[in-house]
Amino acid sequence: MSSNQRFFLLITLLPFTILSFFSSTSLAVDFCVADLNGYQTPSGYVCKNPANVTADDFVFSGLITGANTSNINKAAATPATVQQFPGLNGLNLAAARADFAPGGAIPLHTHPYSSEMIYVVEGSVTAGFVSGITSNKVYVKKLKKGEIMVFPQGLVHFQANTGSENAVVFATFGNADPGVQMINAALFGNDFSSFLVEKTTNIDQAEVRKLKKLLGGSG
Structure with missing residues (x-):
């Protein structure tokens, strides 16, 4: 093999070698509980010292009780993202609970880094999202207890309690930090x-x- 051929082969294989290295590195640890006092990287927070990790780092109790709905929206969301639940770091998972008084709503908002799936636990809600690919068509559905709905990543969406009783919705996300931007x-x-x-x-x-x-x- 000539020196030119060897050089060409090296340049061709180098990106795959680098990818393989980082893929192997990412699989070399079982978990990476977030050190919220440390810095963030594109893949999440730096890891807490494994020697200081306990079972409590993998448990979150913040969604057991509902949030106060005495506000302008008559609704409130309780997040369980990496900032509240450091054990989610690097796992591409997050959750939230939304509580609605009658007439309450989570206003139009987006999650730029993740799709969302909601599950109605109590009551009923009307939910929907706006799709730019279909000329801003709105996909809306009234959901009853036990039903689920998904909102594609980055699309504007909402949930509103159109029933006469309180409603509770649980949400899951495909990112430990899905991000949120409220349109209003x-x-x-x-x-x-x-x-x-x-x-x-x-x-x-x-x-x-x-x-x-x-x-x-x-x-």
Whole structure:
């Protein structure tokens, strides 16, 4: 084999060698409980010293009781992501509980890093998402106890209690940190100029100012 052929073979195989190395490294540990005081990497938090890991690091009790729904939305979500449950670090799993008083709703929002699946535990909710690939068609369904629904990653979605009783929904995610962006907060809960909000949304500036005041925004 000539030196040119050897060089070409080396360049061709190098990426696969690197991938193999990192794949093997990722499988070399059973778990990586997050050290929330450490730094984050693209794949998650740095690991807690395994010598300090206990069974409690793999248990989370925060979803047993419901959240307070005495707020403007008459609903509240309790997350179980890596920030609350460090044992999820690197496992591509997370969960949440949403509690709804009658008439309550989790407003339009997105999870940029994960799809979501919800399971109705109590009551009934109307849920849906907006798909850009089908000209912003809205897929909406009233779900009763025991039913599940999925929301594809990054798409705007919501859940609302359209029944007469309290409702409880559990959600699961395919990422330990799915991220969340509330659409109303993104528009009206910050210092985004009222003039620019009006121009970019076609919402009357007086209404924009009203919503900013309601949601704690300025500008």
